[in-house]
Amino acid sequence: MLDIRLIREHPDDVKAGLRRMGADTEAIDIVLKFDELRRKIETEVSAMRNQRNQGSKEIGKLKDPEERESRKTEMRLLGDRISQSEEELNRLNTEQRTLMLTIPNLPLPEVPNGHDESDNVVTRTIGAPKSFPFPPKPHWDVGTGLDILDIERGVKISGSRFYVLKALGAALQRALITWFLDVHVMEQGYTEIYPPFVVKRECLIGTAQLPKFEDNLYHDIEDDFWMVPTAEVPVTNLHRDEILDGSQLPLRYVAYTPCFRREKMSAGRDVRGIKRGHQFDKVEMVKICRPENSMEELDSLLANAEDLCAKLEIPYRVVKICAGDKTFSNMIQYDLEMHAPACGDSPKGEWLEVSSCSNFGNFQARRANIRFRTEPGAKPEYPHTLNGSGLALPRVMIAILENYQNEDGSVTIPQVLRKYMHGLDVIRKA
């Protein structure tokens, strides 16, 4: 959520930021109108309440029963007026908040201009796309050929966009998860978290999936549980409604969770293979830090994710996302994309997003009411939150199956994963 004071005092800057994202600016004018009216009524209500509080105190001290009764009547009338204004005030408060929750975070000045994917900036490419002495097969052929991926049965049991990993396919994914976590925890200093995979609605408001992106979430109506679309949600919300001690910061967490997405917004996209499913696994890093450190923390977050790509020895690139393509709630975003030689429509293969690393500023902290004190006794402030995948499993699986495939249909296991696969070095047809 943006700071209402920022909107109040610098509406033109806010609108300019929204325009860079191709977002609507009329919400700003509406919010400002609400805000003005809201403050006016709030002042009135406060004054009336004050009058009532004073009056009630006096009634308590009055001896004369007649005078007492007449004051009571007076106060009763005042009470009715207060109730009316309170109702109005409540309405304005909720309406203003509801609207505020739909306004996206503003891009930082260094975020490149642009309105879609094609305007993103590739900042560096590490390793060249691999060339093969034979025509590389797409992962769905590699995987089904080895009988480690079963898309048809996934569809049979759960519908489209579900798949089954089998035998060494399942083991490979499990090895990746464990290795990712080990690197983040043992080499990079993150604290591992095992969170619930369903959360309350407030959590999703906190990290800004709700109210705007309800369409993309699975929801259990009976208990009002929401299945997590990313570990960002439960992990960031660990500290919802808390005032942290500044000496605890930065907090650096990592969590593995399945992620559940309805993918309504991507209907028809990426239907082939395992690139975009309703359920996928991901290891996610989450940081909560002091505002002044958040850009360095973003750099190290990105470096931590990149480290995994590099160690897997798969070509990847770093993409700076433009203002029009960044997500709703961040203020700057970098994506990591691994190369998959046989995926997609182009003979050159496709760059697959395996990680998205973002700095959210205090946007989520405001929504989730996460605060900290720089020192004991100081005023609470909003910290910055960040998160980044480290990494998303299906795309890494794709990249491994396609990059490490051999002409005979087998797949070489990346060096770093072998000790997580009992020393196995190649996946062959059983």
Added chain:
RNA sequence: GGAGAGAUGGCUGAGUGGUCGAAAGCGGCCGCCUGCUAAGCGGUUGUAGGGGUGUUAAGCUCUUACCCCGGGUUCGAAUCCCGGUCUCUCCGCCA
């Protein structure tokens, strides 16, 4: 799932209609004292919103709301009533 108990400030814990934004203790902060340490003494110490003043600063000041959440009764609610949530104990069930 059944029965009972409970939810008060950073923590412990008092408070059953006005004198309560809330005793007391602990902790924190500031100062004093002390050769060091330990102890001692004094003061201070919740969050959020709005108004005024001030350079849209610091600050000062007035005020409102908040004693789990939401309603209700009342001139007035931490306190009474209703609904809900959560926690604990016991029983049941269970990977």
